[in-house]
Amino acid sequence: MNKCPQYIVEYMHEYLDGDIHREQELELKHHLQMCSNCQQHMHELSDAIAFIKSTTHISAPPTLQANVMQRLPKQKQHVGIQK
């Protein structure tokens, strides 16, 4: 069994962060073409991201705003006092 260098996984993450140097990106791509295990690893990472991003955006309950305003301490001074 040949073991892939650990930095290949590092490069995958740097690539996913959009933060990889050009030469390293080429090395990563070259390696992925040769190594099906790492290719699989890379796919699984991309799938994990797509999975998280598939969350639908949820909205705050309609009562939240009013509840916050109600919880604010009662105002003591008058509006408009300025230095």
Added chain:
Amino acid sequence: MDALINKRIKQVLKGDQSAFSDIVSHYQHSLYQVCYRMLGNKQEAEDIAQEAFVRAYMNLHTFDQKRKFSTWLYRIATNLCIDRLRKKKPDYYLDAEVAGTEGLNMYSQIATDAPLPEEELEKMELQERVQYEISRMPEKYRVVVVLKYIEELSLQEISEVLEMPLGTVKTRLHRGREALRKQLNSL
């Protein structure tokens, strides 16, 4: 938008409490969403989101208006969420390594709660399943993954929200992605 928010902040600081309403209105959905994804429970999420706004109001005079208000607000909310998550945990030896595991400690065990059996997972709706997988991630990775992939903040912004060096954010995001990958492929 930032200009309008800063105007409202100034009004609140001058004593016009009602101006805070616009601030809440503008950020309520993103703040609630972070809380919900972190806590996995609607009631708790509403509680904590409200608390975050109230704290922001009380501490508004400490906010530096040259900075981004949303970053400051996210910081208050994520701190409250993390406190809440920690309080839920029993206080035995959370850092102790679990026998027979490699590098797994009680933190990671608790985050997983009791993993559901395969047939239960298959019955879940996609959205339910996503939330379940998020809640199984250790919280220090969860917060980074939520801010990055659900709130779509940049790594730089995340580092400001969490008051953590950029390098640490990256490491946690890398580990978070690996954790999620393993969770999803363990079936």
